[in-house]
Amino acid sequence: xxxxxxxxxxxxxxxxxxxxxxxxxxxxxxxxxxxxxxxxxxxxxxxxxxxxxxxxxxxxxxxxxxxxxxxxxxxxxxxxxxxxxxxxxxxxxxxxxxxxxxxxxxxxxxxxxxx
Amino acid sequence: xxxxxxxxxxxxxxxxxxxxxxxxxxxxxxxxxxxxxxxxxxxxxxxxxxxxxxxxxxxxxxxxxxxxxxxxxxxxxxxxxxxxxxxxxxxxxxxxxxxxxxxxxxxxxxxxxxx
DNA sequence: CGGGATCCAATCCGATACTG
DNA sequence: CAGTATCGGATTGGATCCCG
Numbered sequence: 001x002x003x004x005x006x007x008x009x010x011x012x013x014x015x016x017x018x019x020x021x022x023x024x025x026x027x028x029x030x031x032x033x034x035x036x037x038x039x040x041x042x043x044x045x046x047x048x049x050x051x052x053x054x055x056x057x058x059x060x061x062x063x064x065x066x067x068x069x070x071x072x073x074x075x076x077x078x079x080x081x082x083x084x085x086x087x088x089x090x091x092x093x094x095x096x097x098x099x100x101x102x103x104x105x106x107x108x109x110x111x112x113x114x115x
Numbered sequence: 116x117x118x119x120x121x122x123x124x125x126x127x128x129x130x131x132x133x134x135x136x137x138x139x140x141x142x143x144x145x146x147x148x149x150x151x152x153x154x155x156x157x158x159x160x161x162x163x164x165x166x167x168x169x170x171x172x173x174x175x176x177x178x179x180x181x182x183x184x185x186x187x188x189x190x191x192x193x194x195x196x197x198x199x200x201x202x203x204x205x206x207x208x209x210x211x212x213x214x215x216x217x218x219x220x221x222x223x224x225x226x227x228x229x230x
Numbered sequence: 231c232g233g234g235a236t237c238c239a240a241t242c243c244g245a246t247a248c249t250g
Numbered sequence: 251c252a253g254t255a256t257c258g259g260a261t262t263g264g265a266t267c268c269c270g
């Protein structure tokens with residue numbers, strides 16, 4: 001954070017946000033991080049409220065950014081598997097820290113609203 | 116991250132995202148973290164492209180979430196100062212980690228696109 | 231000086247239907 | 251099974267004008 005005038009801080013933070021912002025991206029990443037490789041249909045079952053369109057779109061963006069890998073099997077019926085890349089795993093620390101801060105923040109706001 | 120079935124991970128991460136997502140929130144937080152207390156007009160000068168409406172809106176949200184403090188002086192002309200709360204400072208680690216990951220990610224994508 | 235109110239454009243997201 | 255295409259509502263962000 002030594003270089004605020006050149007705005008590398010801001011740009012760095014926003015580059016990270018681009019990856020993890022999206023209505024379904026955090027939970028997609030968490031499922032792949034914890035559950036390993038999964039098929040499209042499995043993911044859809046794990047995210048009961050997502051539409052196919054959104055699932056496809058978010059997976060495509062994460063793939064484009066090298067965070068997940070998409071593997072297509074030339075079979076009938078089609079089979080497509082998604083997994084976290086090694087590079088994608090480097091996001092784990094951020095998600096972990098956000099999770100911890102977020103949980104304590106939810107408690108903080110609960111207290112505030114009960115006053 | 117032990118408890119994925121109950122989705123506390125997801126909720127925690129999304130609670131954090133609610134705070135730092137917003138076109139101008141990260142840079143507002145960085146300026147207040149590094150530069151200390153600042154007046155509305157100073158912030159507007161530091162963020163040359165922001166509109167008054169957006170600056171006001173983002174500051175109000177951060178205030179509502181106890182991340183920043185708004186102090187109004189009963190003077191003419193009006194004077195309003197904004198500062199990070201002690202609680203808001205607890206976000207520093209997340210922003211720092213996102214900055215570091217983001218900078219290396221920008222390098223990663225630059226390499227990818229030059230191939 | 232530090233806003234509030236209003237209008238408008240762009241983007242995001244969901245629902246639904248169709249397909250190799 | 252794993253998508254694509256299309257429509258429309260909701261949300262987000264910008265431009266402009268007004269106010270104590």
